[in-house]
Amino acid sequence: MLEQTKTALAITCLMALAACGQGDGGSAPAGGAKAPAPAPRSEAEVQALLAALPAPYNTADLENGRRQFGLCRSCHTVGEGGPNMTGPNLHGVFGRPAASVEGYRYSDALQNAGFVWDAERLDAWLANPRTYLPGNRMTFVGLDDPKKRIDLIAYLKVESGFAPGDAAAPEPAPAAPAES
Numbered sequence: 531m532l533e534q535t536k537t538a539l540a541i542t543c544l545m546a547l548a549a550c551g552q553g554d555g556g557s558a559p560a561g562g563a564k565a566p567a568p569a570p571r572s573e574a575e576v577q578a579l580l581a582a583l584p585a586p587y588n589t590a591d592l593e594n595g596r597r598q599f600g601l602c603r604s605c606h607t608v609g610e611g612g613p614n615m616t617g618p619n620l621h622g623v624f625g626r627p628a629a630s631v632e633g634y635r636y637s638d639a640l641q642n643a644g645f646v647w648d649a650e651r652l653d654a655w656l657a658n659p660r661t662y663l664p665g666n667r668m669t670f671v672g673l674d675d676p677k678k679r680i681d682l683i684a685y686l687k688v689e690s691g692f693a694p695g696d697a698a699a700p701e702p703a704p705a706a707p708a709e710s
């Protein structure tokens with residue numbers, strides 16, 4: 531009997547450990563987990579980055595962009611060194627040739643795309659990935675609302691390492707309450 535209790539305890543512990551281990555995979559729980567990593571950018575730095583983006587992205591709503599990224603999160607990480615999931619890690623995607631994340635197996639369609647990602651490409655891709663590059667494997671219906679795409683792209687720029695001298699915050703998962 532005592533033996534059983536011990537075993538049960540051990541299993542519980544193991545499960546807890548396993549759950550913790552998976553935590554850094556990218557699905558950051560809202561609230562709760564405090565990142566032990568070096569502090570991500572300050573709000574002021576983020577705002578400065580945003581302001582430095584070309585129009586219309588400089589006036590985008592980053593908070594809404596973060597919400598929109600919820601549509602992507604099940605398949606993509608954006609932090610530096612983040613894992614490839616169903617889709618490739620998106621860190622540094624701007625200015626990067628399509629289909630160039632090492633260790634990720636892309637469709638032929640994306641491998642043969644032959645372009646470098648920029649805001650306009652991404653905008654068209656996100657509006658309707660299927661028609662933009664027929665034969666690609668990203669099963670995402672598309673984001674119709676242009677304003678949502680602008681917010682999302684601005685968020686991606688800020689989060690994906692578009693920045694002079696960013697010390698690359700790993701997946702900050704900002705849960706900052708909007709104070710005014």
Ligand code: HEC
Pocket residue numbers: 598599601602603604605606616617618620623627628629630631635636637638639640647652656665666667668669670673
């Ligand atoms: C259901 C999973 C899924 C969702 C949701 C998804 N993607 Fe993808 N994404 C993929 C896959 C798979 C690929 C690779 C496609 C291929 O190889 O044809 C991809 C490729 C990409 C690429 C090209 C990357 C490169 O290295 O060339 C970008 C950019 C991208 N996705 C952005 C997004 C954004 C932004 C969202 C949210 C609006 C999103 N994706 C939603 C699965 C997904």
